[in-house]
Amino acid sequence: MLSIPEIASQIVNKALSESSDDCSRTVFVVGSKSVGKSTMIHSFLEKNEVPRETLVLEYSFGRKSVNKQSLDKSICHVWEYGGKLDVLKNTLTAVPVRGKYYCCVMVDLSKIKNFWNILETCIGSIKETYDGTGIEPELIIIGGKYDIFKNYDNEIKKIISTTMRSVALATHSHLIFYSSKEPQLVKRAKEILYNIGFGSGFHTKEKNTNFSKPLFIPKGSDSWENIGVPKSTMDMIKARHLSRITPEAEVTGDVATPRPKLTHPEPVLDALASAKYDELRNMESFDFSIGDYLKALD
Template sequence: MLSIPEIATQLIDKTLTNVSENNSRTIFLVGSKSVGKSTLLYSFLEKNDQPRETLVVEYSFGRKSNQKQGIDKILCHIWEYGGKLETLNNVLQSTPICGKFFFCIMVDLSKIKNIWETLETCTQVMNDVYSTTHNSPELIIICGKYDLFKNYDSDIKKFICTTLRSFALLNHAHLIFYSSKEAQLLRRAKDMLFNIGFGNCIPIKEKNTNYTKPLFIPKDSDNWESIGIPTATIDQVKVRHMSRIPPNAVNSNSHTVMSSQMHAHPEATLDSLVAFKYNELRNMESLDIPIDYLLSLSA
């Protein structure tokens, strides 16, 4: 007689066998901290509650009837990563992919010194994890907080847009500007998610390359002549960008480890929760084994 885990494994294997691009999609959303990833997903999924901070990774899904298949449903799996980008590799390797796969990088246009690092880190990890698999994702770059970026100096806006367009062109990525505070951009971003989650991907008919307006450029529809710079490699684009907008200096004190037990996690919020639980254990009258001894075993 099969055990419960064995039965569950068989059910999962059977489900995955029947998965296809027609009835299953996967969206993985990653990027800058506090750029509005959760707000965008809540709006897309029509959740009315207030978005909460994503500590590491959260899963949600959407379901829609498939008109071609009658009673069959299209299931869209959505993974949102809110942890540090340094640990993204481990999360991606353990994330199940079902059907057509979309990898969405969300950058904060109001923090221009972090744009390149976010793009480079996320795409590098994506390429490292999926370069040898059949689940090669379609890349989408979502540039959030356009409501703040649009008030920047015209020359800076043009320069940033040139960098973003060059990066998207070299990585065969879709590029879209977004703001949760502007109804038209919110609707366009929601429509994009709906199309990749349940429809026929991103429509090519809508396009804007004018840096004075929100960019919307489907993949492989841009060119160097339109961007306005000579054909370049990714390294040349990086040098050009960094020469004018260097990244923020790294604070060496931020890497100091105060205690191996208190800083076993890459997130400050998780560290505080661990410390709180350890203090609870120390105060338990029924605990016979000293907690300090247990902590020394994991040192």
């Protein structure tokens, strides 16, 4: 009987073998935890099951006939990363790229005090991984949970929107705001993913730079003058952003978790329960190599 990694490996290899670079697209999605990445992907691929939490790396794909008369099919390979961002570069290096390549960085707009680190780390890792390799992924920055963000104070929305627009312009990225709870934004995101997965890419005449509405800015359609700030590097954008939005202090060290009360009538059962508790607690900090994980899929 095949193991789960062996089954996954067969599915991935079969999909890769059936596609050529000419009719393939690769989409890599990374970003904040619980921001709606899986929900967005499921909507695009029209999966009906409830998304589960992505702990490390998930692979899925979609197929579409090239035309009604042809048996050839376009295949979109979708990778979603939910592991630790400090090993993101190792993951990007190991993921196979077929055809046109898009990297989507999704940040949680409802957590304004810590979204900068996610944005900076993800974009920095992508740039460092592919610089000088000949692989040039097209970047799409997605601001998630807009349904919460839209109710924030106007000044806060203006600051965050200015930062997001500045980063998109400095990194030559597309920028869209998204919420799984706003049907119109779900529809728009699905159309964008469909176009980059099976169509002609991120091509649209739609655009919005008004911070009081969900941003939608294709790359090359914004300017520093329109944003209202001087031409900036990522370091300059970071300094300007952090001078206005103070980040939350990072929690260091292990947070103590209370042991369960000893409630069994027999002391030996309490000892076994305590040992199992220690085992599970150690597993919380267990971090295996992403390289080993990907090798299991080869």
